[in-house]
Amino acid sequence: MSTRFPHLLSPLQIGSVTLRNRIVSTGHDTVLPVDCQVSPELIAYHQARAQGGVGLIVLQVSGVHESARYTSHALMATDDGCIAGYRALATAVQAAGARVFAQLFHPGSEIMETADGMQAVAYSASRCASERFHVVARALSTAQIAEIVAGYAAAARRIRAAGVDGVEIVASHGYLPAQFLNPRLNQRSDGYGGDAAARLRFLQEVAAAIRAAVDPDCVVGLRISAGECDAEGLTEDEALAACVAMQPALDYVSLVAGTSATLGGAVHIAPPMAYPAAYLAGQAERFRRQLDIPLLLAGRINQPQEAEQLLAAGVVDACGMTRALICDPELPNKVAQDQADAVRACIGCNQACIGRFHRGLPISCIQNPVSGRELQFGQLTPASSARRVLVVGGGPAGMKAAVIAAQRGHRVTLYEAASQLGGQVLLAQQLPGRAEFGGLLTNLHYELQQAGVQVVLGQTVDRALVQQQEAELLILATGARPAPPRLDISGDLQLLDGWAVLQGARPGSRVVVADWRADWVGPGLAIRLAQSGHRVTLAVNATHMGQALQMYVRDQLAAQLHRLQVTIIPYARLYGVDDDTVYLQHTASEEAMLCEGVDTLVLCQPLQPEDGLRQQLAGLPLPIHAIGDCLAPRTAEEAIYEATRLAWQL
Known part of the structure; x- marks a missing residue:
């Protein structure tokens, strides 16, 4: 047993359940379910992490009502046919020494897509328009609220009957319970809206119904954003007050940040590498001071030493290390065997984990392609x-x-x-x-x-x-x-490849970055040059900047570019240059677009094998x-x- 990580490797009691260590794989979509049910691929994926030594696995969201189908590949726990799949998964995970909880979920207005491609009818606490998915939600009737509350209870009963150790109510990221809690969104006047106590009623009824539906040993937790990072979102104060009020009904709280409802808030669902490690520690410390039940935290905790520091300081009781475990399922075993240097560290690129999810593809990892493909690759022989x-x-x-x-x-x-x-x-x-x-x-x-x-x-x-x-x-x-650029060139405007800029070439003061790739290279060069005092235009041969990127990476870059006042021109095909002008062609209209008064053209163009x-x-x-x-x-x-x-x- 490692002596470098005594807190990380110590057991943790959550309700009636004892975790063998403080490392958690938190709930995350995998696109591995088949027909919205547990699949052999999903079992193999979680079994690999259980065998790797993780303490707790929290499954991806399970819909509690037909209106909760926020994607075409979500798990659904709305009928007894789901029990066998959950039982097989729980058995596999528990046999390897880990414990398993399931998330109970209703998205409210946050519906991404449907199985048949039609726009869904969405429901929320009040009529509202979701900015990110452009969904207009209807206000739930009191009868529908009662039906959904009953759905939470029935889903919990089925999941518990399958042998799963506990359930987690998902009130994070602006989903339905948070939509009731949020006074800027909840405009009801029927006892489910108004003051804080009324806005809390839905969540309290859900928790009470779940408790009534399961045995006393079933763990019940709450996942919530410690602030949704949006002007109209749930604030840190509001989230903390809800947790304190809900504490008697819960066995633990799991903290994250952000909201699914806006582009800026959604970045925090899987914060990219531009965010510092364990960046939510300050919020967690505030929650820790007012809660007497175990507190879990997720958000860029990728290295065992980061988790150990949080635990040693008493900031949290367990650490969500989800992307770290996607990258290296053996992380807990390596830490326990004093082989922390052998851990394949996650780099927070988001490319093959949540990036594949957003393309409707099964989860994986750019460093560890076996993740999500456990049955395809099997064991290395x-x-x-x-x-x-x-x-x-x-x-x-x-x-x-x-x-x-x-x-x-x-x-x-x-x-x-x-x-x-x-x-x-x-x-x-x-x-x-x-x-x-x-x-x-x-x-x-x-x-x-x-x-x-x-x-x-x-x-x-x-x-x-x-x-x-x-x-x-x-x-x-x-x-x-x-590759050599195919351009009409006249005059002596400075031409530099992006590689040359990174290797030390010095552009002039007014720069156009011609971004054919629509990935992170063009925006990255534009940011680097703008930070150095250059006036930069980013001309993108795509419908928008970062078209090839995972959306949270793209949106974080978009925020930086906007703050740095970089001009972005989409639909821009590079055509030619003269002494001080870059000639572009609009890729849809084929009409000319000119960037005049330019000193340097930086090329991010196709590569040549x-x-x-x-x-x-x-x-x-x-x-x-x-x-x-x-x-x-x-x-x-x-x-x-x-x-x-x-x-x-x-």
């Missing part, structure tokens, strides 16, 4: 015969392929032409708010060392070297490079596999997934 494997290229794809191939028993040498490993990540981590992205390399460096991969830097690989090394299998991960070596090696009698950007320029997610999939099969 030794190769049937060890081979001499050469990996060419030391970016994320090459590093990951080398690690897994070596873990399977192959003799692996990784060649990198540059003086250090990392590829484009070395550039990406230099952008404002993206330093943590470099943690991907820190993790891979450690894994290379532990796997025993031989790394050769400053070495260009050619046909002769491959033959000299007597390679039996070759993996090409040589990446991509900026570095695949010359593959052509040079044609005819060699050995398997050659290309992965990552040298196959097709994309993102780190595809690079690491392809590396994992290939090396898993070698």
